[in-house]
Amino acid sequence: MDAIRADVRDQIHREARIAGLRDPKRATVRDVERRRFQLWVVAVVVLTSLCAVIAIASWSTSLAAAQWINPNVLRVAVVALAVGFGLYALEKEVHLHRLTELLSDERVVNSALSDRFEQLQSLIGATKAVNSVLELEEVLDVILCHTLEMLDGSEGSIMLLEGEDTLRAAAVRGSDLARHARVKLGESVAGKVARSRQPLLLTGEVRDRDFPGHERRERPVRSAMVMPLVNRGELLGVLNVNARSDHDFTDYDLHVLSLFAEPVAAAIANARLYEAERAHVAELLELDRMKTQFVASVSHELRTPLTSIRGAVAASRRTDDLIQRDELLDVVDRQSHRLHQMVEEMLQSAQMDANHNVPLLRSIDLAALVRLVALDSHVAGRPVKVEAPQVCEVRADPESMRRIVGNLIDNAHKYGAAPVRVVLDPDGDRVILSVVDSGPGVPAAERSRIFDRFYRADPTRNKPGLGLGLPIVRGLVDACGGSVWVEDAPGGGAAFRVALKSRVVEEQEVSVVR
Amino acid sequence: MSDKPKILIVDDEPDLLLTMRVILESEGFAPSLAADGETALRRIDEDRPDLVLLDIMMPVLDGWFVLAELAGRHERPYVIVCSAKSSPVDMTRAKDLGADEYVTKPFEPEYLVKVIRDTLHRTVRRVAAR
Numbered sequence: 057m058d059a060i061r062a063d064v065r066d067q068i069h070r071e072a073r074i075a076g077l078r079d080p081k082r083a084t085v086r087d088v089e090r091r092r093f094q095l096w097v098v099a100v101v102v103l104t105s106l107c108a109v110i111a112i113a114s115w116s117t118s119l120a121a122a123q124w125i126n127p128n129v130l131r132v133a134v135v136a137l138a139v140g141f142g143l144y145a146l147e148k149e150v151h152l153h154r155l156t157e158l159l160s161d162e163r164v165v166n167s168a169l170s171d172r173f174e175q176l177q178s179l180i181g182a183t184k185a186v187n188s189v190l191e192l193e194e195v196l197d198v199i200l201c202h203t204l205e206m207l208d209g210s211e212g213s214i215m216l217l218e219g220e221d222t223l224r225a226a227a228v229r230g231s232d233l234a235r236h237a238r239v240k241l242g243e244s245v246a247g248k249v250a251r252s253r254q255p256l257l258l259t260g261e262v263r264d265r266d267f268p269g270h271e272r273r274e275r276p277v278r279s280a281m282v283m284p285l286v287n288r289g290e291l292l293g294v295l296n297v298n299a300r301s302d303h304d305f306t307d308y309d310l311h312v313l314s315l316f317a318e319p320v321a322a323a324i325a326n327a328r329l330y331e332a333e334r335a336h337v338a339e340l341l342e343l344d345r346m347k348t349q350f351v352a353s354v355s356h357e358l359r360t361p362l363t364s365i366r367g368a369v370a371a372s373r374r375t376d377d378l379i380q381r382d383e384l385l386d387v388v389d390r391q392s393h394r395l396h397q398m399v400e401e402m403l404q405s406a407q408m409d410a411n412h413n414v415p416l417l418r419s420i421d422l423a424a425l426v427r428l429v430a431l432d433s434h435v436a437g438r439p440v441k442v443e444a445p446q447v448c449e450v451r452a453d454p455e456s457m458r459r460i461v462g463n464l465i466d467n468a469h470k471y472g473a474a475p476v477r478v479v480l481d482p483d484g485d486r487v488i489l490s491v492v493d494s495g496p497g498v499p500a501a502e503r504s505r506i507f508d509r510f511y512r513a514d515p516t517r518n519k520p521g522l523g524l525g526l527p528i529v530r531g532l533v534d535a536c537g538g539s540v541w542v543e544d545a546p547g548g549g550a551a552f553r554v555a556l557k558s559r560v561v562e563e564q565e566v567s568v569v570r
Numbered sequence: 571m572s573d574k575p576k577i578l579i580v581d582d583e584p585d586l587l588l589t590m591r592v593i594l595e596s597e598g599f600a601p602s603l604a605a606d607g608e609t610a611l612r613r614i615d616e617d618r619p620d621l622v623l624l625d626i627m628m629p630v631l632d633g634w635f636v637l638a639e640l641a642g643r644h645e646r647p648y649v650i651v652c653s654a655k656s657s658p659v660d661m662t663r664a665k666d667l668g669a670d671e672y673v674t675k676p677f678e679p680e681y682l683v684k685v686i687r688d689t690l691h692r693t694v695r696r697v698a699a700r
Contacts, residue, residue: 367589
């Protein structure tokens with residue numbers, strides 16, 4: 057555009073010089089008109105004068121003047137002069153006319169340049185605006201708002217890539233038609249542009265055979281542009297803009313949109329990063345809060361047995377009754393055992409963190425193991441009913457399994473209610489171990505969190521313990537290659553289930569390897 | 571009837587109940603025991619103890635409930651809260667509910683005995699704020 061403008065300016069300069077304008081470098085239409093007026097006034101005066109000379113020459117052939125010039129020669133000379141001046145005036149007029157045309161062209165070029173300048177200015181403004189917000193939803197809205205304003209569009213949408221091959225409308229402006237749009241890569245207009253990563257300018261009706269999967273509209277769009285949004289080689293989505301009904305987009309509009317697409321894609325990528333970072337920070341803050349709570353909980357839980365131990369020692373010094381002293385020694389024994397258990401729990405949890413806990417998996421009889429743990433639990437005042445086949449072999453680490461079953465029974469008594477059942481169900485190539493209580497169950501919202509470390513479902517913290525029981529269960533089950541989850545038990549209560557590979561699977565695996 | 575000061579020990583830890591009973595008996599008090607808030611309120615009505623050693627975190631009815639219940643009464647025993655909860659928020663809450671003293675676990679038995687004696691010798695009883 058600038059080259060055209062310079063060329064027109066050169067031509068104007070040249071024509072203005074030939075036409076005899078006073079200042080050829082600053083020729084204006086007014087100058088041209090003034091020059092034309094001057095030219096024709098001079099032409100009229102000159103031609104009139106020459107006509108007068110001819111008339112006088114004809115009238116005075118008999119006069120004395122005729123003695124020093126031949127009247128015929130005079131006539132021819134005057135006519136030649138008149139013709140010559142007429143040609144001169146015509147030639148100037150041709151240049152003036154051309155100059156007028158060139159000035160008009162220059163005005164058109166200037167106007168177009170001014171339009172584009174404004175468009176570029178709004179492009180810069182839009183880029184700034186897009187970069188001034190961080191929330192993804194807000195970023196998308198600002199992008200659409202500025203795109204429509206900049207390109208005089210009537211409606212637009214941004215579709216973002218969801219998963220591997222689906223585009224989903226994430227923001228819409230001007231029309232609700234595309235609000236819930238979803239297309240596969242390669243399908244319809246947006247999908248095709250996303251796959252090819254090439255911007256597209258559409259004018260006129262969209263043909264189905266060119267864009268399979270395209271949905272026809274009641275009122276077809278006259279002109280539209282679809283721009284792929286790519287950041288650092290990664291496809292993020294597409295930007296769609298539809299023109300107003302009285303206006304067609306041009307190649308220049310497509311060029312402007314492609315200039316805009318680059319910062320737009322970067323802004324979307326930044327907004328996503330920001331969202332991910334914010335979620336990460338929230339997660340860390342929550343973890344920090346839970347850790348603080350955990351430290352408070354640990355100190356509280358350690359204080360309780362310590363109080364009993366110190367009290368028992370002080371009390372035994374004050375009594376001579378041997379039976380009472382034995383009872384107080386039992387208190388010290390029980391409470392120090394409790395302290396030991398807590399320390400063990402914390403160590404186990406820390407070891408799981410450091411991946412020190414790699415159990416040796418082998419075939420064990422889970423039914424026998426469960427019966428033994430249930431017996432211990434019964435002795436400790438937590439009765440359990442076992443429903444299991446005579447023998448039930450699984451692939452696991454026996455020490456881990458003892459802890460898993462023990463922790464789940466403890467948990468059932470602490471947070472659920474008696475009666476508590478432990479059920480073993482062989483299920484194809486796996487065995488499901490269920491610990492079922494008769495308590496209120498676990499609310500759906502809590503189910504995924506109760507296995508998290510430091511998380512306590514009991515907000516009043518009236519239940520003793522460090523809150524490490526279930527996280528340890530999950531860590532051990534993971535290490536045994538199984539899975540653990542909680543669900544509502546049929547008939548009420550919570551059912552904690554552990555799925556483990558049965559020994560049959562192990563044998564099958566071995567035979568396949570052989 | 572014995573003229574020993576009657577002290578009700580309320581705690582859900584049986585071992586702590588046992589040790590406190592031995593210590594308080596050796597110090598010349600007449601202790602009685604309750605393992606939860608509901609039993610504690612019943613025994614306060616029945617035995618009319620002079621002082622209650624009250625734990626906070628207990629099953630059935632917790633220590634907060636017992637404190638709130640006692641705060642509404644015209645006549646009530648002295649209350650010393652013995653809890654592993656050691657935050658200023660809990661201490662303030664207990665005092666607001668009318669607790670006379672707050673002792674955090676673990677405590678020295680001698681210190682607790684001193685606090686019990688000091689409390690029993692008080693002439694002015696703390697009045698609950700509510």
